[in-house]
Amino acid sequence: MIDKNSPIPIYHQLEEYIKSQIESGALKVDEAIPSEREYAERYQISRMTVRQAINNLVNEGYLYRQKGRGTFVNKQKVEQKLQGLTSFTEDMLERGMKPSSKLLSFQIIPADIQVASRLKLKENTPVYEIQRVRLADDVPMALETTYLPANLVKGLTEEIINQSLYKYIEDTLLLTISEAAQQIEAASAKEIEVKHLEIEKGSPVLLILRTSYLQDGTPFEFVKSAYRADRYKFVHTMKRTST
DSSP: OOOTTSSSOHHHHHHHHHHHHHHHTSSOTTOBOOOHHHHHHHHTOOHHHHHHHHHHHHHTTSEEEETTTEEEEOOOOEEEESSSOOOHHHHHHHTTOOEEEEEEEEEEEEOOHHHHHHHTOOTTOEEEEEEEEEEETTEEEEEEEEEEETTTSOSOOHHHHTSOHHHIIIIISOOOEEEEEEEEEEEEOOHHHHHHHTOOTTOEEEEEEEEEEETTSOEEEEEEEEEETTTEEEEOOOOOOOO
16 A cells, blocks of 8 residues: 555555545445554654645545544545535535534624625615525534525515525526635635634635526525535536637
8 A cells, every 4th residue: 555665655655545435435434534643653664754645635525533532534525516506405405415504693784885886786775685504414524604585575474595596596586596706715714714613723615706697697595604614515617728
């Protein structure tokens, strides 16, 4: 498994081997991995090399440590492809996970400059503000704040937003959702995100700003989200275009 003559660094070889064991199911979720000493003796490599590999896997979210107990296999990240516009509920159901939400606030407020600009409204126009924690299999995944024009997305109730908002918009309001513009950046968790996502202070999060549009180009939704970087990842397939 470890080829000391390979140009690939030994710590990286060990990382890939442990990843393959996790992905194949040979190492199961919450199962302890061998100790640094065991890996070092098994493959005749230094404990410092083993420690570097394990530290990298902890940072990537494949493993987690418990003080005094050891290092364990983490639940794998939920993968969201960047092609296609789907709701959180649709994403989780597609992956065989149970989606749910914890509603933190639901109110109508006057749109501030940022929200008004994103939704192409005049400042102070009434908008719904919905703040909630999004969960998958009862694990907090994201802290999300959604803004919707009150005069466009009418009749919202707590019952509706606790189900699928997109389904309500399309099936009840008969509006056709078309596309979205989204930006993603990495950041350290703020205090509110630490609290609601049940993560440690300074943990990495993925900050996402998304504006979604109807078929006629009208923006109907602006969402600010903070996703747990240890539980969520985004993938995108790119094709080379001829020049």
